Amino acid sequence: MSEDYLARIGTLIRDARRHKSMTQNELALALGTSQSAVARIEQGKQNLSLEMLARIGECLDSEFVSLGHSGAQHLRIVGGTKLSGAIDVKTSKNAAVALLCASLLNRGRTTLRNLARIEEVNRILEVLTSIGVKARWLPDSNDLELVPPARLDLAGIDVDAARRTRTVIMFLGPLLHEYPEFQLPYAGGCDLGTRTVEPHMSALRPFGLNVTAHSGFYEARVDGDVTPGRPIVLTERGDTVTENALLAAARHEGVTVIRNASPNYMVQDLCFFLEKLGVRIEGIGSTTLTVHGRREIDMDVEYSPSEDPIEAMSLLAAAVVTESEITIRRVPIEFLEIELAQLELMGMKYDITQEYRSANGHTRLVDLTTIPGPLVAPTDKIHPMPFPGLNIDNLPFFAIIAACAEGTTMIHDWVYENRAIYLTELTKVGARVQLLDPHRVMIEGPTRWRATEVICPPALRPAVVILLAMLAAPGTSVLRNVYVINRGYEELAERLNALGATIETFRDI
Known part of the structure; x- marks a missing residue:
């Protein structure tokens, strides 16, 4: 492994160990090695075999660091x-995933406090880091810091991770202001039967977005001359549909009215976060949201989901x-x-x-x-x-x-x-x-x-x-x-x- 990969793996192991509230010595005892060896591993100064990575993953129960789990986890x-x-x-899972998507609106540093460290968050982080976002858990905390690159590398998107979560569909709202054309993998997640994405499409067409499904990807094209000329009436009062419309409206330089909006908890958290970014929103908690967007958002911001x-x-x-x-x-x-x-x-x-x-x-x-x-x-x-x-x-x-x-x-x-x-x-x-x-x-x-x-x-x-x-x-x-x-x-x-x-x-x- 290269020194860069060893350093990155060492950081992941350190963060996973701290998340499990284990000391270096406790992890060393579980692995049958020394505390100094664990310290070298976390510093990226120790070569690692796949067997050792698998053993560390078992000890820390962390898919971030395991390349060889022996099977599925049971209880x-x-x-x-x-x-x-x-x-x-x-804190809320559904707020967390919306806020992770919303971080794409901001060119500055976004710090999300006390975030849920769950697999759904891990999948979205895998997608975000694959397109160039720098993400790190702050030491001894559930605080996550996100720093975007100057330009996202959409060609490098982690397709497997994207297809394991439906949340990737909420990338449409932030990305439509940045790219005239882009693609996203089909969304996955829970097996709850067919769930149409048409409500998302009808909510985003007023911003010039047109999406077709082709070869396992959403192919998106944006007409920059199209902007909302009248209130957007959502055909479904869905949480993610409302969030996608909000994410698009946040960077539309003008006033967007969203009707039949969901006033649910994760939508309110997203609204409060967008206000931290300088986006003024009227009607939070109601079914009519009036969004005063900003063409550019570049600020360091902190937010704690509910x-x-x-x-x-x-x-x-x-x-x-x-x-x-x-x-x-x-x-x-x-x-x-x-x-x-x-x-x-x-x-x-x-x-x-x-x-x-x-x-x-x-x-x-x-x-x-x-x-x-x-x-x-x-x-x-x-x-x-x-x-x-x-x-x-x-x-x-x-x-x-x-x-x-x-x-x-x-x-x-x-x-x-x-x-x-x-x-x-x-x-x-x-x-x-x-x-x-x-x-x-x-x-x-x-x-x-x-x-x-x-x-x-x-x-x-x-x-x-x-x-x-x-x-x-x-x-x-x-x-x-x-x-x-x-x-x-x-x-x-x-x-x-x-x-x-x-x-x-x-x-x-």
Whole structure:
């Protein structure tokens, strides 16, 4: 390996070790080597074999530094015990990915504070660094620094990484102001069925963007003479569609009105970040956004995304399914009020503190303590709606909550045609789930949970639902191939273990 590669690998190993809160000596003991050898490795002064890289990757559980994992990562869960204690909600996954894309608007340095270090973020970072963006995690922190090159190298884009995340479609908004022609790989991500990109295209055509699909790539052409002449009415009140329109409007030198915009949490975080870049936005939190863009953005900026309401709901569901009293700190209450109102109708009790502000200065937070008690099925079906309705990503957690309640509950997932089907996997851990059609399931509770072995569903939230159900099942369960969970949650197993769970990470030999 060249000295440059050794130095880069050494930095990745150092950052991964610090992220695992390990000392050099602890890593040395795990590897069967000396502390001075680890120090040389991190300084880029030690030649490394593929075997050693694989061993380091296993010790640090980091795909950044492993070139030879022996197989997929699995979880072994010993269930049937109650949880206790307190846990902080991490910052938002969906805000993080939007902010990473938004950093492409800025010619200056962007520092994102307390960012979620998850696989989805890793994939986007791989894409960003492949086109020339310098990215580094600041020492002993979850703070990420991004510095763009004078000119992006789009020809060098990491196609494999780009195709493992749908987020790459949000590169369209920032890039259309820079290039008359460019291409992006098809987007991937969770397997949730066909999701048309046409709403994105109709939102961006007023900025002169035309996209055709050809040979696995989006071929983009931009007519610089076309600018929004009237308000942009989104055909879908989608989060990423709204974000893409905002990213395009941010560098349109003029006023852009976006109607039928999503006012959801990640969109608000993006708006607050764009305001830090000097873009004035009226109507944040509403369905009409008025954006006063800037042709050039070149400034050093810092921003802290707000906490993740979906993770907060995950932890709430963990408490319900294990009949536990836990305190969930830093809950973004304004994005969980409908969910909590629904849970109160089902009989759930909880205590909350006075509100305080997130580090972004805007989002309202509380600390919430769950109070175990019997639940009853709701009279009406549970279904999602655009914010301020029940969040589509929180709907799967009502499946395991309904499985704990007395009576029959209908869950109607009208957005995704596959995700309701994945909820039938709960039958393997003892739940009584009847699939009515690709969008609706009936769940009868309460449930006698049982331990089992399940292959992780390919969609993030249903996968976490299975994991949480296994926490309630007496005995030892195995959840196989949990990469999809790592896409959206940072060290979820370790954090649940801190509450009293018993979850072991392992790989096949």
